[in-house]
Amino acid sequence: MQSSDDTDPRLMLLSPGDSVYVLRDQIATGETIRLQGRAVRVGQALGLGHKIARVVHAPGDKVVKYGAPLGTVTAPIAVGEHVHTHNLTSDYTVSHTLDPARGQAEGG
Structure with a gap:
């Protein structure tokens, strides 16, 4: 875990x-x-x-957390922008949401 003097300590x-x-x-x-x-x-x-973006992400880019790919970007993400299900699809769940009803609707 690292933090930089020129980055918010939060x-x-x-x-x-x-x-x-x-x-x-x-x-x-x-x-x-x-x-x-x-x-x-x-x-x-x-x-x-x-999560917030440390770098610019383009659609198709991988988001990396803990040194491993977490998901694929679905919409452009600027530095400092929130990274979540509105602009990222998980590489580990069937859909980009963990909502059971929505997952079933998308082929579950």
């Missing part, structure tokens, strides 16, 4: 090659945080354990 980098940071605390809507020396405005409130 963000942790779990592995040097990760493309996302994991939140270790909450960030409020509209708050400006530091990411690798750059000021980034957060567009929505985010809670503990959520």
